Amino acid sequence: MVLPPRRTQAERTATTRRRLLDATVAALVELGASGVTTTEVARRAGVSQGALFRHFPTKGALLAAAVEDLFPRMLEGARARVPTLPVDAEARAGAVIDLLWEEYERPELQAAVELYMAARTDRDLAAALGRVEHPHRQRVHALAAELVPELAGATNFAGLVDVVVDAVQGASMGRLHVLDPDAAAAGRAAMRATLTQLLIATPVPLTLGAPS
Amino acid sequence: MVLPPRRTQAERTATTRRRLLDATVAALVELGASGVTTTEVARRAGVSQGALFRHFPTKGALLAAAVEDLFPRMLEGARARVPTLPVDAEARAGAVIDLLWEEYERPELQAAVELYMAARTDRDLAAALGRVEHPHRQRVHALAAELVPELAGATNFAGLVDVVVDAVQGASMGRLHVLDPDAAAAGRAAMRATLTQLLIATPVPLTLGAPS
DNA sequence: GCGTTTACTGAGTGACAAGTCACTTACTTA
DNA sequence: TAAGTAAGTGACTTGTCACTCAGTAAACGC
Numbered sequence: 001m002v003l004p005p006r007r008t009q010a011e012r013t014a015t016t017r018r019r020l021l022d023a024t025v026a027a028l029v030e031l032g033a034s035g036v037t038t039t040e041v042a043r044r045a046g047v048s049q050g051a052l053f054r055h056f057p058t059k060g061a062l063l064a065a066a067v068e069d070l071f072p073r074m075l076e077g078a079r080a081r082v083p084t085l086p087v088d089a090e091a092r093a094g095a096v097i098d099l100l101w102e103e104y105e106r107p108e109l110q111a112a113v114e115l116y117m118a119a120r121t122d123r124d125l126a127a128a129l130g131r132v133e134h135p136h137r138q139r140v141h142a143l144a145a146e147l148v149p150e151l152a153g154a155t156n157f158a159g160l161v162d163v164v165v166d167a168v169q170g171a172s173m174g175r176l177h178v179l180d181p182d183a184a185a186a187g188r189a190a191m192r193a194t195l196t197q198l199l200i201a202t203p204v205p206l207t208l209g210a211p212s
Numbered sequence: 213m214v215l216p217p218r219r220t221q222a223e224r225t226a227t228t229r230r231r232l233l234d235a236t237v238a239a240l241v242e243l244g245a246s247g248v249t250t251t252e253v254a255r256r257a258g259v260s261q262g263a264l265f266r267h268f269p270t271k272g273a274l275l276a277a278a279v280e281d282l283f284p285r286m287l288e289g290a291r292a293r294v295p296t297l298p299v300d301a302e303a304r305a306g307a308v309i310d311l312l313w314e315e316y317e318r319p320e321l322q323a324a325v326e327l328y329m330a331a332r333t334d335r336d337l338a339a340a341l342g343r344v345e346h347p348h349r350q351r352v353h354a355l356a357a358e359l360v361p362e363l364a365g366a367t368n369f370a371g372l373v374d375v376v377v378d379a380v381q382g383a384s385m386g387r388l389h390v391l392d393p394d395a396a397a398a399g400r401a402a403m404r405a406t407l408t409q410l411l412i413a414t415p416v417p418l419t420l421g422a423p424s
Numbered sequence: 425g426c427g428t429t430t431a432c433t434g435a436g437t438g439a440c441a442a443g444t445c446a447c448t449t450a451c452t453t454a
Numbered sequence: 455t456a457a458g459t460a461a462g463t464g465a466c467t468t469g470t471c472a473c474t475c476a477g478t479a480a481a482c483g484c
Contacts, residue, residue, distance in 0.1 A: 009451055009460060016461080032333030034246060038442060048463045053443065055461095114329045117385065120322065121244030162399040163383070163406065170382020171375070173329065187374040194375060198406060221430060221481055228431080250472060260433045265473065267431095429482070434475100441470075450461070 017055050019045040024066040028111040033118045036063070064128030067112055071136045075143055078103055082146055089150065093199035096147045097192050100165065104172035113173060140165065148199055164195050229267050231257040236278040240323040245330045248275070276340030279324055283348045287355055290315055294358055301362065305411035308359045309404050312377065316384035325385060352377065360411055376407050 007015075023044035027036045038059055042049045056062040078099060085095045103109055119126040144161045145152035154160065171191055219227075235256035239248045250271055254261045268274040290311060297307045315321055331338040356373045357364035366372065383403050 006451080012450080012461065030333070032330060034330060035333060037440080039440080049442090050444085050464070051462050057443095059442065110332065113385075114332060117326045117329045118244060118246060120326060121242070121247060156398060156402065159398045159402045163379075163403045166383035166399070166403070167379040168382065169385070170380065171378035173325075173381070186368060186371045187378070190368065190371045191375045191378065194406075194410060218481080224431060224480080249470080251470080261472090262434070262474080263432050269473095271472065426484085427482105428484100429480105431478100431480070433478075436476100437472105437474075439471080442468095444467075445465090446463105448461105448463070450459105452457105452459075454455100454457090 013055070016045070016047060016051060019047065020052060020055060020062065021066050021069045024062055025070055025108060025111065028063075028066070028115065029107040032111070033114050038062070058124065060122070060124040060128050063115060063125060064132060067115060067129060068132045070108055070112060071132065072139065074103060074106070074108060075136075075139050079143055079146070082143075085147070090196070090200050093148065093196045094192065096199060097164070097168070097195045099147075100168050101172070101188070101192070104168050110172070113169065151199065160198070164198060167191060167195060225267070228257075228259060228263060231259065232264055232267060232274065233278050233281045236274055237282055237320060237323065240275075240278070240327065241319040244323070245326045250274070270336070272334070272336040272340050275327060275337060276344060279327060279341060280344045282320055282324060283344065284351065286315060286318070286320060287348075287351050291355055291358070294355075297359070302408070302412050305360065305408045306404065308411065309376070309380070309407045311359075312380050313384070313400070313404070316380050322385070325381065363411065372410070376410060379403060379407060 020041060023041045024036065027040050027044060031040070036059075038049055038052055041062065042052045045052070052062070056065060081099060085099075086092050115125070116129060119129050141158055141161055145157070151157055151160065168191075171188065232253060235253045236248065239252050239256060243252070248271075250261055250264055253274065254264045257264070264274070268277060293311060297311075298304050327337070328341060331341050353370055353373055357369070363369055363372065380403070383400065
């Protein structure tokens with residue numbers, strides 16, 4: 001008879017939490033925000049629903065914890081690729097845009113964006129995600145400083161990063177159903193060119209043309 | 213005793229459909245995609261749930277019809293403002309970006325974007341919205357041609373429009389909770405400047421810098 | 425007017441959701 | 455090793471969901 005290995009309580013907690021968080025992200029990716037139920041997450045994690053509620057008091061807490069866990073992991077994945085980027089400014093800028101684009105094409109991030117949209121009218125979820133956002137934004141800006149160090153000292157560096165990220169974000173969710181793949185590719189190429197220019201240009205022009 | 217006015221069947225159908233569609237959009241705006249239930253929509257419209265299902269066979273059909281109804285209405289609202297825009301190219305480009313931004317800040321459009329995200333994992337909804345998208349995109353491009361007629365003949369005009377719309381879309385949903393209003397305003401100003409440049413520049417540079 | 429068709433009502437129905445709870449099993453500590 | 459605590463179980467409660475249907479009222483065609 002096979003005896004189960006003896007584990008400390010801390011180990012049991014850690015593994016169960018990990019399985020629940022992974023199951024939550026997987027369910028979010030596959031089923032969408034509306035398809036994530038505590039029943040489904042518990043089933044995927046291979047634990048009972050009661051166990052889920054022992055570790056997370058509400059469904060919102062579970063979702064927030066999943067996002068809180070997901071963001072740093074994705075950023076670490078992106079950071080690992082920094083040494084492989086070209087050093088030439090223009091080539092590097094293009095590569096940075098490509099990197100950002102690829103991150104936004106990952107289903108994990110699509111799922112996270114979906115959660116953020118759902119938080120628009122879900123106060124609990126919004127509060128939970130709000131706690132995640134500030135450190136995440138700081139990590140994004142820190143990573144951006146590694147990616148384009150020659151711009152990191154610019155006065156409006158944070159704003160520049162936000163513009164680039166927002167644009168890619170908008171484009172990534174753009175067309176759901178890509179009626180015309182050629183048009184989509186052309187659009188992506190155009191945006192890549194525009195954003196690359198933005199990165200290799202001095203940040204000074206960004207302070208011009210304030211809203212009238 | 214007040215007799216109810218006599219209405220034709222077509223009129224009855226039209227008014228009930230209209231009330232249901234308006235109620236759907238209102239619920240979508242106020243409660244979000246997850247908060248839209250057939251019960252709630254029927255309650256807001258002042259009809260029974262049975263009446264709802266007489267006019268729309270499924271909830272997905274109702275949502276799709278609501279979006280199909282919403283998009284042209286919003287575009288007509290935007291078109292009505294065309295005559296008020298400045299004629300000078302640079303001022304007009306800036307005004308166009310502002311117009312677009314204001315449209316994306318309207319809760320109706322935010323709600324529609326939320327629906328599109330939800331459609332990522334909802335095949336029925338995706339199919340329903342897919343039928344809406346093509347004519348909508350055509351209407352958007354037609355309106356864009358009115359807004360910036362001097363660019364309308366450009367070979368990649370459609371791609372240019374998509375880039376601008378996507379960027380504003382991404383920025384509009386950017387931060388949910390705007391920790392720093394000054395940073396948000398600066399980001400918007402930067403994006404406005406960038407996109408305005410994009411509109412007043414000749415479209416030729418957009419064909420440069422294709423992805424490596 | 426009068427039978428037929430169309431619009432609408434409102435009380436269902438079964439499925440499934442989040443969260444609870446009495447109880448069992450696994451670890452810890454003295 | 456025995457008492458105490460933390461982790462986990464699975465059936466259960468309460469509520470809401472999308473959708474149905476038998477019956478009623480309004481408009482239509484003749």
